[in-house]
Amino acid sequence: MPPERQPDLPGEAPAAEPAPHYHGHRARLRARFRETGGQGMPDYEILELLLALAIPRRDVKPLAKDLLARFGSFANVIAAPLDQLETRDGMGEVAAIALKTVREGALRLLAADVMQKPVIASWSALLDYCRARLSREAREETRVLFLDRKNVLIADEAHGKGTVDQSPLYIREVVKRALDLAASAVILVHNHPSGDPTPSRADIEMTRDLDKALKAVGINLHDHLVIGRQAHASFKSLGLL
Structure with a gap:
């Protein structure tokens, strides 16, 4: 058994407790x-x-x-x-x-390396930022990157968060926001929590609808990036835009 602690003498300060290990x-x-x-x-x-x-x-x-x-x-x-x-x-x-x-x-x-810079000159940093932002999310999330006429990134905004396999995107809201920001181009980004960045049929159809709506008001859809856990897919590189 541990030795019994002796009571403090009258007028004596209590013994200090030992610091935790x-x-x-x-x-x-x-x-x-x-x-x-x-x-x-x-x-x-x-x-x-x-x-x-x-x-x-x-x-x-x-x-x-x-x-x-x-x-x-x-x-x-x-x-x-x-x-x-x-x-x-x-x-x-x-x-x-x-x-x-x-x-x-x-x-x-990471965002500081891409905001207010031309996306072409900082494409690798932009991909790093998108992967860090979305690759580990458990639900699909759609973000819209707005570019000015010099392809400088002026805004990055969330425009939809959904389930494990779909995220709603309201095309009218994206077009309205692009006009409000006087954007000349847009990059769409969303993640696939499954890890596979291969665009789905729904991804392709939604992208075509958005591209058509943006072009109607003179705005270019520069790319649509799908972020997986270890890789990404680019609609432009795949010939889907």
Whole structure:
């Protein structure tokens, strides 16, 4: 049995409680991050550092490893749906939102490389951004990229979020928004949660309808990109536009 704690003497300050064992571990992690900028640190340690900011009074190493086991990678963890994160044992709303904030920050860094730039000159960066934004989404989402007369990207907007295999797109709303922005061209982007970017028959028919509606008001449909988990498909490259 552990020795019985002696009562404090009158006028004597209570004995300090020992620091939890994980405090030293966190300090070492922070020191390593300062030295390396995080390079070379495994995913679970980066996740630990993030979770420790949101959950300061608990050892979060087991939670970090549990999240990686559940979702498969650091990228998959921060891209997971908010409700799936916050209902995980040990998480909660604050920690889940902290992780989603990291993802949004990463997306904004990628977006900074493509916004207000000609899409032709930054096509690779644009694809990286589209993949980061959509490839891990569990439901189909359609985004519309609006370009000016110099093919500079002036706006990126969500125009439909649906189920695992379809996302509604209201052609009239896209045309109206393009006119409001004085856009000269549009790029349509949507994801296939199945992972296969091959355009479906419905994708092809909807694209033709949109192309016709945009051309009627003098706006060009530059391309339609379908984003899968590991690859993408371009309607222009496939000869579908």
